[in-house]
Amino acid sequence: MWTEKQKNGKFKYVEQYEDYLTGKQKRVSVTLNKNTASARKTALETLTHMIEERQTGHQKESDLTLGNLIEKYLDFQKLSVKKSSYNSTYYLCNSILNIFDGDIMVSRITANFLKETLIRTGKPNSYLNNIRSRINAIFRWGYENDYIADISFLGKFKPFKDTMRREKLEDKFLESDELQKLLSGFKSKKWELLTKFLSLSGLRIGEAIALNTQDIDFAKHVIHINKRIFPAKKSIDAPKTISSNRDVYMQPELEKACRDILLFTKQESVFKGYRTKLFVCNTHGDYVSYIVYNNALKRTAERVLGFEVTPHVLRHTHASLLLANGMTLDAISRRLGHEDSVITKQIYLHVTQKLKEQEEEQIKNIHIVG
DSSP: OEEEEOTTSOEEEEEEEEOTTTOOEEEEEEEESOOSHHHHHHHHHHHHHHHHHHHHSSOOGGGOBHHHHHHHHHHHHHHHSOHHHHHHHHHHHHHHHHHSOTTSBGGGOOHHHHHHHHHTTTOOHHHHHHHHHHHHHHHHHHHHTTSOSOOGGGGGOOOOOOOSOOOOGGGGSOOHHHHHHHHHTOSOHHHHHHHHHHHHHOOOHHHHHTOBGGGEETTTTEEEEOOEEETTTTEEEOOSSGGGSEEEEOOHHHHHHHHHHHHHHHHHHHHHTOOOOBSSOOTTSSOOOHHHHHHHHHHHHHHHTSSOOOHHHHHHHHHHHHHHTTOOHHHHHHHHTOSSSHHHHHHHHHHHHHHHHHHHHHHHTOOOOO
């Protein structure tokens, strides 16, 4: 086996063998992200398996279980994607194995079997569609890597009709008065401060929780965004995209909110007896739990506003308020760390329509002549 480095930085592992049917020399290859001992071992196992299959025909699927397939898929994903993406995949695959018996033979799986089994869980169709997408990805990967001979049945494994009410765009962000009402409704000062910070900065919740005090640069009036936290395992990873790695300018209002959080954390650390380098932390000086904060935000919003609010709603709220105050789409997209401005444009259309309606309402009450 030898290795060829690709132009995109990945590594192609190649093995040569003699086809017993033709006597000709042939090659098999697999491309991985790394060139480490572990990657080479995985590549060798994969190539050996591919050669065996090509010498004897496709692997008998009666020998391949769903659990085996998912295990192979995860091994490959671990070497091919970022840690945070792998963690998401790992938990989703575990969810699949909690629904389906891992000993089920892949050759006996049909579209109807998949649909009926998922429906019997009683889970919302939005959740089932998430599971369906991952199952499709696993089986397509298995086909592309010669573990499965036929995946034509996936064409009949259609998405579930999502009967849940689609969230309207206007429900995805708050008006200024609603935000003020929400902030005044918190019983916890910490959650009030964090909510204000998210609304004034537009940061993703994973970016905010991962911040250290040194990331708050008062000298340059910016917040350095160079990492995020994966909530399930509290593992730190690089930002979501290249454009997510950015500096967010601290306007005076945001700068004051940052100072308020630092003061609160300092006072709490003295009272609770902890030390921390985190910008915002729990009562032990460790990372804030996304679930705890999300639940507090949800309960408070339901109590004072009458509907749920998520941390991402605060991010959209930030964008909508900036748009209403005349900032350009490109400037807001850069601040939010978006790769494109599609979401920003959607919010823009709604905000401009609302402003237009307000202007028309004002004109109705104006008498110019007589």
